[in-house]
Amino acid sequence: MSGDFPATSPEAVGLDGDQLLAADERIRRELPHVTSLLVARRGRLAFERYYGPGAARRQDTQSVTKSVLALLTGIALERGLLAGLDQPVLPPGTAVRDLRWHEVTLRQLLTMTAGLPSELTDPAYDEAWMASADPVRFALEQVLVDGPGRAFRYSNAGAHVLGAVLARAAGQDLAAFAQAVLFGPLGLAPPAWARDPQGRPFGNGGLHLTPRELLCLGQLVLGRGEWRGQRLLPEGWVEEATRAHVEGYAWMEGLPGYGFLWWTAREGDTEGWYATGYGGQYVAVFPELDLVAVMTGRVEPHPSHRHIIAGDVREAAR
Incomplete structure (x- = not known):
């Protein structure tokens, strides 16, 4: 399958499984526009949920x-x-x-x-x-x-x-x-x-990519351009691309810094690198936590759901 990823349990990679389940329940209860939530830590897929038919298939990732x-x-x-x-x-x-x-x-x-x-x-x-x-x-x-x-x-x-x-x-x-x-x-x-x-x-x-394929891209960035022993991006490029070069539009997603077509933020005491797209498409990389999260949503206007990543998912990392 395109986008295959080794799987594990949340606890095996130091994630609070109960907190991730609570996030899943909050999505089902409060965020009907969300279509997926995937969380990987230490190179393994630890949590994967889809909401609605076809949510695991490729969709427009927008920006x-x-x-x-x-x-x-x-x-x-x-x-x-x-x-x-x-x-x-x-x-x-x-x-x-x-x-x-x-x-x-x-x-x-x-x-x-x-x-x-x-x-x-x-x-x-x-x-x-x-x-x-x-x-x-x-x-x-x-x-x-x-x-x-x-x-x-x-x-x-x-x-x-x-x-x-x-x-x-x-x-x-x-x-x-x-x-x-x-x-x-x-x-x-x-x-x-x-x-x-x-x-x-x-x-x-x-x-158009699947949530798992987006997770692969996030893992590549987390690995500073290395993917399963192969270097795909030049040395230092990820660090340069995810460094805040200018102040962006913080009102867009609450992400104040802009690198090379990547958004950056300090979430609590943790650095976060974000690829975002209209409709709630997110690839979030937290290098200090060895954590990648992906969320997708219907491509239409609706409230932001980034707080699920910035709060629930990030805080599940112990």
Whole structure:
């Protein structure tokens, strides 16, 4: 099965099984939008619950896709496909409306500081971008609202541009590159991935994975890029990607720090690294606890359920 994971009991890896069962009961009683909760510690799957038909199957992970893009960027850098984080995003001579686009770097796309408008605070821009015949070209035609590197603005368009940059650097489709260097080595079958009208996989979302497959990605990050004895990510990349480079929108999930398309927070006295997506998609990594948690939800508006991870699951680690 794609996403196989060695299983154990909570107690065998130092987790409070009663507290996890209480979290399960709270989800069933109070959070009807949640579709899964998985917890792994010390490399073993210790708790696994699904809520509703089809919950164990692949679903749209929304903006968790962005965090996967960050992992692919690290791989591309190590392989010499990209010159460095401070290389310009656009090839010389690329036609743009705002010449400041030529100053935008990979680092700024990874930290959401390129100067693009934020779809979260400008619904009209979001609708126009999504409806465009070429979302990459649409983004490049925008006048930047800040000078590159000056301010954090959460940007789906910027992540999609980064995906296009990676595909160009790799000389192949982004999904094919991801399968060759990341999903395949993890033992995952090729996932569905939504594409724009030009046929490009969306860099900002649309990647379909199962909760167990998300757990594999979290375990890879917990292992600082090593997976079952094989190094998939370059040395030091996870540490750099999960370090807070800028202050993000804390109101989104109560997560104040933003790394390279990963959110960071100090939960109690524990560091937490998060990949998050609309509808309650979470991959949470707690390195000091040797703990990974995954939660998924229906892709629709509903209250946040991150407190289950930040509270119940984290506190179950003894």
